[in-house]
Amino acid sequence: xxxxxxxxxxxxxxxxxxxxxxxxxxxxxxxxxxxxxxxxxxxxxxxxxxxxxxxxxxxxxxxxxxxxxxxxxxxxxxxxxxxxxxxxxxxxxxxxxxxxxxxxxxxxxxxxxxxxxxxxxxxxxxxxxxxxxxxxxxxxxxxxxxxxxxxxxxxxxxxxxxxxxxxxxxxxxxxxxxxxxxxxxxxxxxxxxxxxxxxxxxxxxxxxxxxxxxxxxxxxxxxxxxxxxxxxxxxxxxxxxxxxxxxxxxxxxxxxxxxxxxxxxxxxxxxxxxxxxxxxxxxxxxxxxxxxxxxxxxxxxxxxxxxxxxxxxxxxxxxxxxxxxxxxxxxxxxxxxxxxxxxxxxxxxxxxxxxxxxxxxxxxxxxxxxxxxxxxxxxxxxxxxxxxxxxxxxxxxxxxxxxxxxxxxxxxxxxxx
Numbered sequence: 001x002x003x004x005x006x007x008x009x010x011x012x013x014x015x016x017x018x019x020x021x022x023x024x025x026x027x028x029x030x031x032x033x034x035x036x037x038x039x040x041x042x043x044x045x046x047x048x049x050x051x052x053x054x055x056x057x058x059x060x061x062x063x064x065x066x067x068x069x070x071x072x073x074x075x076x077x078x079x080x081x082x083x084x085x086x087x088x089x090x091x092x093x094x095x096x097x098x099x100x101x102x103x104x105x106x107x108x109x110x111x112x113x114x115x116x117x118x119x120x121x122x123x124x125x126x127x128x129x130x131x132x133x134x135x136x137x138x139x140x141x142x143x144x145x146x147x148x149x150x151x152x153x154x155x156x157x158x159x160x161x162x163x164x165x166x167x168x169x170x171x172x173x174x175x176x177x178x179x180x181x182x183x184x185x186x187x188x189x190x191x192x193x194x195x196x197x198x199x200x201x202x203x204x205x206x207x208x209x210x211x212x213x214x215x216x217x218x219x220x221x222x223x224x225x226x227x228x229x230x231x232x233x234x235x236x237x238x239x240x241x242x243x244x245x246x247x248x249x250x251x252x253x254x255x256x257x258x259x260x261x262x263x264x265x266x267x268x269x270x271x272x273x274x275x276x277x278x279x280x281x282x283x284x285x286x287x288x289x290x291x292x293x294x295x296x297x298x299x300x301x302x303x304x305x306x307x308x309x310x311x312x313x314x315x316x317x318x319x320x321x322x323x324x325x326x327x328x329x330x331x332x333x334x335x336x337x338x339x340x341x342x343x344x345x346x347x348x349x350x351x352x353x354x355x356x357x358x359x360x361x362x363x364x365x366x367x368x369x370x371x372x373x374x375x376x377x378x379x380x381x382x383x384x385x386x387x388x389x390x391x392x393x394x395x396x397x398x399x400x401x402x403x404x405x406x407x408x409x410x411x412x413x414x415x416x417x
Contacts (some may be wrong), residue, residue: 003179003197003207003244004277004324005053005108007354007376010282011326012051012346014039017300019057020075036090040098042333047105047162049332050345051158053206054102055181057286058112059095059171064119075284075296077112078183079119082127083167085175092175099176108178108205111171115155115164115185128153134160139357142189144213155188159413165199172202179206179244186213189222190241197243207244208280208324211235214249232267239278246324248279255283255317258310260369260387264361267325273356273365280317280328283311292334312340313386316407319344320373320384322357340401344409347400350416351381352366366390 019035039046039054046054058077061084065074075088087091099109118126130135136145136152146152153160168337171177182193197204213221216229223234232250239246251266262268268279282308284290306314315337318325331337352375360380362370368388375381382400383392388405396412 002278003204004355005206006355007277007324007356008349009052009108009206009324009355010050010348011053011055011324012046012049012332013282013285013326013328014046014054014328015057015286016289017076017286018291018294018297034090036094036098040094040101042099043105043107045333047107049342050349051107051327053108053110053178055110055326056095056098056112057089058183059085059087059089060167061085062119071297074394078114079117079122080114081119081122081125083163083170085170088226094282096175098117103176105202109176110179110181110206111177112181112183113168114183115192116152118151118153120151123151128160131302133157135273136157136187142192142222143185143187144218146184146187146247147179149187152187155192161192161195168196170198172200172204180208182207182209185211185238186221191242193242195241204244206229207242208243208327209238209242209246210367211238211246212249219277232271235267236271236275236278239275245278245280245324247326248281251281251318251323252288252304255306255310255314256304258307261367262364263317263369263386264363264371266321268318268321269359269361273322275356276322277324277354277356279323279355280326281321281323282317282328284328284331285326286328289328290330290331304388312337312403314382315341315407316344316386316403317369319348320353320382320409321359321371322353322373324355340403343401347382347409347411351411352376352379353382362390363388379412381412381413381415383412384408408410 060080062075062077062080064079064299074206101107123130134157136154137150227233227237235246248267254262254266268281287301288304290302332341354376358374360372366388369386370388371384372380373382392410398413400409400411402408
């Protein structure tokens with residue numbers, strides 16, 4: 001059964017890169033309290049924004065560390081050391097309390113799973129002997145390598161496979177996790193994900209993979225072998241084979257152009273209803289975007305940040321259009337986009353827009369991006385204009401929210417009663 005939620009979900013990525021640092025405890029703002037505790041205390045605020053799923057950082061202990069040019073970091077979870085759930089984000093007990101708080105407000109929780117690579121500086125102290133059969137270097141690797149692949153796990157190895165299944169069951173059964181965000185699904189086959197999902201005792205509510213590989217020449221990528229050079233086809237293929245969702249990286253490329261006319265080429269805009277329901281749209285995340293400033297590590301990763309003057313327009317697009325939108329924590333809670341995000345989510349829900357919604361393209365008649373989005377009953381429910389001279393007629397539409405000079409979202413008057 002597909003693990004794609006109910007079609008009405010709005011995800012909050014509830015962390016960023018600079019939250020925890022190796023040289024120091026607590027959080028970026030100096031409070032002597034874990035991030036899990038802060039999220040628990042923010043549960044009402046999160047619910048009031050309309051989010052139905054939060055996605056948490058990698059849950060396992062990470063003792064990695066780096067220093068360079070006066071900056072330092074590590075411990076973010078992406079070079080985890082073992083399956084200890086007392087991580088830098090909080091204790092296992094605090095994780096369970098956080099999930100209970102979210103569940104009591106009708107919010108599901110998914111956890112970020114990093115399954116393909118480890119911290120090369122700590123291999124001699126790893127839970128599996130290195131080198132050895134548990135590693136792709138000397139073992140089996142069913143997909144492309146992470147960087148040079150020296151520290152990739154051999155996910156087909158029975159010992160590794162069994163231990164990951166046990167860790168997933170611990171997160172679901174003991175902590176209450178509802179699903180997964182699969183980090184950089186590269187270095188292993190989709191069948192590994194399918195097997196893990198099938199093996200958990202509980203049914204996952206939602207699962208999404210980060211397939212981010214634009215090169216059509218990666219001959220060790222199983223998706224290139226099956227779907228060829230078309231990056232969009234490979235993303236959709238990963239979602240279809242996994243039974244879950246995949247991030248719309250094509251949309252991210254469109255956003256990066258800062259040209260509203262290009263938004264129509266996103267996968268959530270040009271695919272079939274079934275395909276749209278398998279896509280998660282986003283504007284920035286912990287890797288690609290900036291993070292609130294930290295003296296330890298500046299503004300974070302910023303490997304592919306959304307152009308600042310296009311961020312509001314990009315959120316208007318993903319929150320109005322089909323697909324399952326995912327909002328980045330700093331954009332909503334640190335950098336002042338909270339009002340527009342909250343209001344457009346409210347309009348989306350009132351209008352009945354779902355992940356597989358149809359839409360009517362008006363971009364050929366007007367400059368910029370212009371569209372009418374249909375709801376779950378095939379009714380014209382929202383209208384959207386981004387950098388466009390399109391204007392919805394007053395007798396049918398009412399302005400729901402707008403940012404002058406950037407975008408307008410209208411809602412059909414029949415849904416305002």
